[in-house]
Amino acid sequence: xxxxxxxxxxxxxxxxxxxxxxxxxxxxxxxxxxxxxxxxxxxxxxxxxxxxxxxxxxxxxxxxxxxxxxxxxxxxxxxxxxxxxxxxxxxxxxxxxxxxxxxxxxxxxxxxxxxxxxxxxxxxxxxxxxxxxxxxxxxxxxxxxxxxxxxxxxxxxxxxxxxxxxxxxxxxxxxxxxxxxxxxxxxxxxxxxxxxxxxxxxxxxxxxxxxxxxxxxxxxxxxxxxxxxxxxxxxxxxxxxxxxxxxxxxxxxxxxxxxxxxxxxxxxxxxxxxxxxxxxxxxxxxxxxxxxxxxxxxxxxxxxxxxxxxxxxxxxxxxxxxxxxxxxxxxxxxxxxxxxxxxxxxxxxxxxxxxxxxxxxxxxxxx
Ligand code: 13P
Ligand code: SF4
Numbered sequence: 001x002x003x004x005x006x007x008x009x010x011x012x013x014x015x016x017x018x019x020x021x022x023x024x025x026x027x028x029x030x031x032x033x034x035x036x037x038x039x040x041x042x043x044x045x046x047x048x049x050x051x052x053x054x055x056x057x058x059x060x061x062x063x064x065x066x067x068x069x070x071x072x073x074x075x076x077x078x079x080x081x082x083x084x085x086x087x088x089x090x091x092x093x094x095x096x097x098x099x100x101x102x103x104x105x106x107x108x109x110x111x112x113x114x115x116x117x118x119x120x121x122x123x124x125x126x127x128x129x130x131x132x133x134x135x136x137x138x139x140x141x142x143x144x145x146x147x148x149x150x151x152x153x154x155x156x157x158x159x160x161x162x163x164x165x166x167x168x169x170x171x172x173x174x175x176x177x178x179x180x181x182x183x184x185x186x187x188x189x190x191x192x193x194x195x196x197x198x199x200x201x202x203x204x205x206x207x208x209x210x211x212x213x214x215x216x217x218x219x220x221x222x223x224x225x226x227x228x229x230x231x232x233x234x235x236x237x238x239x240x241x242x243x244x245x246x247x248x249x250x251x252x253x254x255x256x257x258x259x260x261x262x263x264x265x266x267x268x269x270x271x272x273x274x275x276x277x278x279x280x281x282x283x284x285x286x287x288x289x290x291x292x293x294x295x296x297x298x299x300x301x302x303x304x305x306x307x308x309x310x311x312x313x314x315x316x317x318x319x320x321x322x323x324x325x326x327x328x329x330x331x332x333x334x335x336x337x338x339x340x341x342x343x344x345x346x347x348x349x350x351x352x353x354x355x356x357x358x359x360x361x362x363x364x365x366x367x
Contacts, residue, residue, distance in 0.1 A: 003079070003100035006343065008332045017046070020327045024050055027334035035337065036070040037330075038063075038085070040077035041272045042293040042319045045302075046327045047076050047098075056272045057140050058159045061085045072096055072337060075346070076325050078104045082346040083144040087353045087360065095346045098329035103321050104141050106257075109227035110181030112145040114205060118178075121209055127176075127217045134223075135170040138180045139163070141229075144348040144356045146180060151358030160256050160271035162367045163189040167222070169366045171195070176220060178203075181227030188256045188263045190222050202226055232257035234317045235291040240265040243289040243312065252312065253278055254291035262291060272296055279304060294318050 015023075028037065028050060038060045039051035048054065053063045060081060064073050065088035073095045075082040079102060086095040115136075122128045136155035138146050147157055158166035167189045170177040179186035183202060190200050199221040203210030209217060210226075217223070235258045243250050253275050254266040263269045268278055272292060279288055284306035290297045291312040301309040311317065336343045348356065 003103075005100040008328065012328050012332055015328065015331075017327070020331050021046065021049075024327060024331050024334060027331065027338055031072075031334060031337055034070055035072045035074055035334075036064060036067055037074045038076060040081060040322065041276070041296040041299070042322050043076050043325060044295050044323065045299065047325060047330065048295075048299070050330065051076070056159070056161070057081045057084065058161075059273060061088050065089060068093075072342075074098065074330070074333060076330070078102050078107075078319075078322050079346065080104050080107045080141055080143060083348050083356075084140065084147075084360070086346055086348050087144060087147075087356050094342060096333055096342070096344050097325070097346050098333050098344065099324040099326070100344055101321065102324040104229075105321060106181055106227050106229045107141045107143055107146075109205070110138075110142060110146055110225050112143065112149055115146060115149055115180060115225075118203060118210065122217070125209065125214050125217075127214065132175075134176045134178045135173050136178050136180065137166055137170050137186075138359065139182045139185055142181055144352050147356035147359045148352040149355075150180075151355040151360075151362070154362075155359055156362040156366060157359045158185075158189075158363060160185060161274055162363065163256065164192050166363055166366055168193055171221065177222045178225070179222060180225040182257055183224045183226050183228055184232070184259050184263075185256050186222065186224040187260045188269065190224075191260060191264070195221055200224060229257040231293055231317050231319050232291070233259065234315065235259075235262050235312050237261045237265055239291075239312045239314070240289070243310070247287055247289075247308075250287040250289050250310075251282070252289045252291070254312070255293075258291050266291070276300065279307065279309065282307065292317075295323075 036052050037050050038053045039048050061084040064085050068090050082095045082097045128134050136150040138150045140159045156166050201220040201223045203223050204226050252266040254269045256269050279300050287308040289310045289312045294316050297311045
C-alpha cells in the first residue's frame with residue numbers, strides 16, 4: 001500500500017549528513033521525555049544509532065507496548081510493523097513512520113480483497129462448508145486488515161521465529177490451513193514439521209482456485225499464498241555451495257523467508273533475532289555466511305571483529321523500502337514534533353485493530 005509522503009522542503013535536502021545527524025541528536029535530547037525511537041535490524045547504522053529499542057518486528061511492537069510514558073513511538077521499520085505497534089500501543093500513544101513509502105512489498109502481496117475472494121472460491125467448490133473450515137495463519141508481515149481477517153476466523157499470526165509452533169497448532173485443529181502471505185516461510189515450517197510436499201499446495205494469485213484442481217485442494221493439508229520477499233529471494237543454492245567449497249568450515253545461517261532449496265542446505269535458519277544470537281554465542285574465529293538483509297550483516301561484522309562474517313550472496317541484498325527511512329526524514333519528523341505538529345501517524349481503525357489483536361493474542365497464547 002503506497003501512502004503519499006509529504007514533501008519535506010528543499011532546505012532539508014541541502015543539509016550535509018553530519019549536520020543532519022547532529023540535529024537529530026539535539027532534537028532527540030530535547031524531546032526525550034515524550035518520544036521513543038524504535039529501529040528494526042535492517043535499518044542503516046545512521047538510523048540505528050538513534051534507537052532506544054531495537055529488535056525484530058514483533059519484539060519491537062511488544063517492547064514498545066510495555067513503555068507507557070512516551071506519547072510518540074517513532075517506528076523506523078516498515079508500515080506493517082508500525083501498524084502492529086499501533087494495535088498493541090496504549091490509547092494515548094501515537095505511532096509515527098519517518099517515511100510513508102517504507103512498506104513491505106511482500107505484505108502488500110496479500111490484499112484482504114484477494115484473500116476474501118480466495119475463501120469465496122473455496123466455499124463455492126465445496127472445499128469448505130463454512131469459512132472456519134480452513135484455519136488462516138498469517139505471517140506478521142501482513143496488513144492489519146489481513147490480521148483482522150485471520151482473527152475473525154479463529155486463526156493466528158506467526159513470526160519468523162515461531163512459524164513452526166503456530167503451524168503445528170493450526171494443523172492440530174484437524175482442518176486445512178491457509179498460510180499468508182509468504183510461501184517460503186510457510187514451506188520451510190511445513191517441511192520442518194514433516195508435512196509431505198504433496199500435501200502442500202501453492203495458491204497463485206489471479207488464477208481460478210489459485211491454479212489448482214478441486215481434487216488437489218481436497219488432498220492438501222496446507223495452502224500457501226504465493227507471496228515472497230524480493231530481498232531474500234536473491235539468496236540461491238549456488239551461493240551456499242560456493243561458500244562451502246571456498247571455506248569448508250563456514251556455517252551458513254539463513255532467514256526463513258529464503259526459498260526452501262536454500263534453507264534446506266543451511267546449517268541453521270531463524271529470525272533476525274535468532275541470527276544475531278547464533279553469531280553472538282559462537283566462539284572467536286567462527287566463520288559465517290549469512291542469508292539476510294545487508295545492513296544487519298554489516299552490523300554483525302562490525303560488532304564481531306573476532307569472527308569472519310560474510311553476506312551469503314555476492315551482490316548487495318537491501319530492503320530498499322525500509323531504507324526509505326533516511327536520517328533526513330527522521331529529522332523532519334522530530335522538527336515537526338518540536339513545533340507541535342504530528343506527521344506520518346500510522347493508525348489502525350478500532351474495528352480492524354480489535355480483530356487483528358485477536359490474531360496476535362492467539363499467537364502469544366500458542367507460544
Ligand atoms: P524479522 O521478524 O525476523 O525481523 O523479519 C522481518 C522481516 O521483514 C524480514 O524480512
Ligand atoms: Fe518486507 Fe522483505 Fe523488506 Fe522484510 S526484507 S520488510 S519481508 S521486503
